[in-house]
Amino acid sequence: MDPHAGFREFVLARQQALMRTAYLLTGDAHLAEDLLQSVLAKVVGHWARLARDGNPEAYTRKALVNQYISWRRRPRPELPSASLPEHGRRYEEAALDRIVLRQALARLTPKQRAVLVLRFWEDLTETQTAQVMGCSLGTVKSQTHHALARLRELAPELAGLLSEHVIEEVAR
Known part of the structure; x- marks a missing residue:
């Protein structure tokens, strides 16, 4: 019996929602991808138990938040500013x-x-x-x-x- 049965389906079904959460937490698409990937790599190790008696999506969201907070505690290089250029075109x-x-x-x-x-x-x-x-x-x-x-x-x-x-x- 495959201990990861259903994990692929879970990821395909919930990937966009989880990615959106990761993006909103990090504010950066690439960091969000890294965050989600690292969390999913941990979730797959617990998949058999989660699929049997847990709520995999709630567990994964909690893991996203915890991993994000953990990352923010470590010093990281400053990300580029999202400030507008002085003479840019008018935005809505x-x-x-x-x-x-x-x-x-x-x-x-x-x-x-x-x-x-x-x-x-x-x-x-x-x-x-x-x-x-x-x-x-x-x-x-x-x-x-x-x-x-x-x-x-x-x-x-x-x-x-x-x-x-x-x-x-x-x-x-």
């Missing part, structure tokens, strides 16, 4: 909002960014977010509060947009 207002929001998200702590991605992009409840992050419900609530306050501080021009529904639309 929504595109500018997305750029400002992504820059502000990049300046949050890894846990703050993770809680916003899980709550407002992945549309998880506070309880589900606490389970994925392996923390208490109170921690999710306080991290959300502090993260939104920090976003308002970093990008005051987006203060009117910082509601859960608008964050979702701007981040897309």
Whole structure:
């Protein structure tokens, strides 16, 4: 019997959603691919148990968040800035909002960014977010509060947009 039976189907079915989460956590497509690949390499080792009695997607999301936070703790070279060139062409207002929001998200702590991605992009409840992050419900609530306050501080021009529904639309 193949201990990895069903893993390929799981990856094919959930790859895009997991990649989206990885991208929103890292803010970089290449880092997101690396993050997802490293997590899936670990998940396959636990696949038989997960397929039998676990929730493979929840486990994989939790592993993504944990691996991302772990990566952020290690010093890494600074990534190129996403700032606009001084004499670039005019961008639509929504595109500018997305750029400002992504820059502000990049300046949050890894846990703050993770809680916003899980709550407002992945549309998880506070309880589900606490389970994925392996923390208490109170921690999710306080991290959300502090993260939104920090976003308002970093990008005051987006203060009117910082509601859960608008964050979702701007981040897309």
